[in-house]
Amino acid sequence: MEHKKAHCGWFQVCHSCFRHKANLHRCAQCKFAHYCDRTCQTACWNEHKQECGAIKKLGSAPSENIRLAARVLWRMHKDTGIASDSQLISVDQLQEHVADLAAEDFKQLRADVHKFLQYWSYGTRQHSVDYISHIFGIIKCNGFTLSDQRGLQAVGVGLFPNLCLVNHDCWPNCTVILNHGNQSAVSSALHSQRRIELRALGKIPEGEELTVSYVDFLNLSADRQKKLKERFHFDCTCEHCSKHIEDDLMTAGADSKPSADKVKEVTVFSKESLEKIEKSRVEGDYNEVLKLCYECLQKQENVLADTNLYKLQVLSIASEVLSYQRSFAKAADYAHRMVEGYRKLYHPNNAQLGMAIMRAGVTHWHAGQIEEGHSLICQAYRILMVTHGSNHAITKDLEGMRTQTELELKMFKQNKAAYQTMRDAALKH
Numbered sequence: 001m002e003h004k005k006a007h008c009g010w011f012q013v014c015h016s017c018f019r020h021k022a023n024l025h026r027c028a029q030c031k032f033a034h035y036c037d038r039t040c041q042t043a044c045w046n047e048h049k050q051e052c053g054a055i056k057k058l059g060s061a062p063s064e065n066i067r068l069a070a071r072v073l074w075r076m077h078k079d080t081g082i083a084s085d086s087q088l089i090s091v092d093q094l095q096e097h098v099a100d101l102a103a104e105d106f107k108q109l110r111a112d113v114h115k116f117l118q119y120w121s122y123g124t125r126q127h128s129v130d131y132i133s134h135i136f137g138i139i140k141c142n143g144f145t146l147s148d149q150r151g152l153q154a155v156g157v158g159l160f161p162n163l164c165l166v167n168h169d170c171w172p173n174c175t176v177i178l179n180h181g182n183q184s185a186v187s188s189a190l191h192s193q194r195r196i197e198l199r200a201l202g203k204i205p206e207g208e209e210l211t212v213s214y215v216d217f218l219n220l221s222a223d224r225q226k227k228l229k230e231r232f233h234f235d236c237t238c239e240h241c242s243k244h245i246e247d248d249l250m251t252a253g254a255d256s257k258p259s260a261d262k263v264k265e266v267t268v269f270s271k272e273s274l275e276k277i278e279k280s281r282v283e284g285d286y287n288e289v290l291k292l293c294y295e296c297l298q299k300q301e302n303v304l305a306d307t308n309l310y311k312l313q314v315l316s317i318a319s320e321v322l323s324y325q326r327s328f329a330k331a332a333d334y335a336h337r338m339v340e341g342y343r344k345l346y347h348p349n350n351a352q353l354g355m356a357i358m359r360a361g362v363t364h365w366h367a368g369q370i371e372e373g374h375s376l377i378c379q380a381y382r383i384l385m386v387t388h389g390s391n392h393a394i395t396k397d398l399e400g401m402r403t404q405t406e407l408e409l410k411m412f413k414q415n416k417a418a419y420q421t422m423r424d425a426a427l428k429h
Helices: 038-058 064-079 103-119 129-142 221-232 260-283 286-300 309-324 328-345 351-366 370-387 393-414 416-428
Strands: 002-004 144-147 154-158 174-179 195-200
Touching: 038 064, 038 103, 064 103, 064 129, 064 154, 103 129, 129 221, 144 174, 260 286, 260 309, 286 309, 309 328, 309 351, 328 351, 328 370, 351 370, 351 393, 370 393, 393 416
Parallel strands: none
Antiparallel strands: 002 154, 144 154, 174 195
């Protein structure tokens, strides 16, 4: 079960299929939920029905955690705790760690419980404050961030009981992907349901425990351990944390062997710059973002290695903003450097690596660097076939790009001038 955020920016998210669209249809009753069309609305109605009435009663939609807690309880009452025969554990048996919450987090939980009591109803059925706190604790500990159908933006939070039984490893043998299914086929017989998938990253020996990573690997081992302790209340003792594997690469100085003091100085400067960059990005001042990125990269040159986390963060932001400003040639250069750093750090079948290579491939393609663009898109496709599978919307998008870039590459090799003319005309539109 899951819950979506409200619309954001100029577009909205369909509450059924998670697609971003500019003109979605709004639920006439609660005026909060948005859908692509009647098909999406019908597919979502069983989940939305009681929520719709609750939002109307309250007058506005509460936070996503409150809406998810309500969906959990409505589902539990309807299905007596077990949603299906394939569910291995009931939601309320999951870990919650409410007693271990920091004072600020506990205060927020109490505020959420108070709001929840105004929002939720199920006939005459009521629950104690302690039980509702227990449900919120479960969501805090086990909630899974949901992305839009293209995997580019977080749009909600979900709770998947079977998935919660899979333990963490910073270098896991599995990954978790939300497959949004397909409700768009003309025949409803061809529709597929939204589902969470646990996918192997390679061959797993018989008897080996299945693991997933609860945090992004691109953090120092001590920082990953800190995040895991704060969010999930356990001490990570996986091999990569215990042996601090790749920490040296993530903090490395350049090959020119700068002094330790110089590396420390530029690291401090980079950290401060990234705080300023984030502030400017939130304010939408993208020219200032780029100015700060250029200054930072100049300071980092010949001091920090291309695998250094601070350099990778700046390269990523610069590439993203330059792409947004349609300065694709410059963006492609930064994306290339970023991807080369990622390859040395991530598992070869890591989903984040695959998505980064895909974005770099698209940037090179838009920059007219069709050979490199096609090569990167093919590399990303190989990774995403493992991490997302052939039926995922992102993989299907990538397959379309791969076909298109292959055609353009043939045209480029046959007649470079004709290809350049075609590309320039396409970019004007």
